[in-house]
Amino acid sequence: MTRGHEKDVTTISSSHRGLSGVLRQARAFEALDQRLQLLLPESDRGHIRVACVEGETLVLAATSPTWSSRARLHALALLEAAASLWPTPLTKTRIIVAPGPTAP
DSSP states (O other): OOGGGOOOHHHHHHTOHHHHHHHHHHHHHHHHHHHHHTTSOTTTBTTEEEEEEETTEEEEEESSHHHHHHHHHHHHHHHHHHHHHSSSOOOEEEEEEOOOOOOO
């Protein structure tokens, strides 16, 4: 496909209600993650991220089991901050291991 025929994601999603909702939710998770990254020590940033929100649970993704241990140390502070920013109540955290992309 040539560049002149490509459509941006916003244009495509505007005509697909389901896709539009998914993109809006992804942007909200990304915005929350950006705010919470500032609360982490610099060495932990990027290794502990917001994966999603499931009901009242803030799901944090750590890049390895070691980082998941570090995430547990920060979980309460991240939950409290997220709860003050998120539009629905957040009362719990869950930590998953989700390795990030590997460097080339």
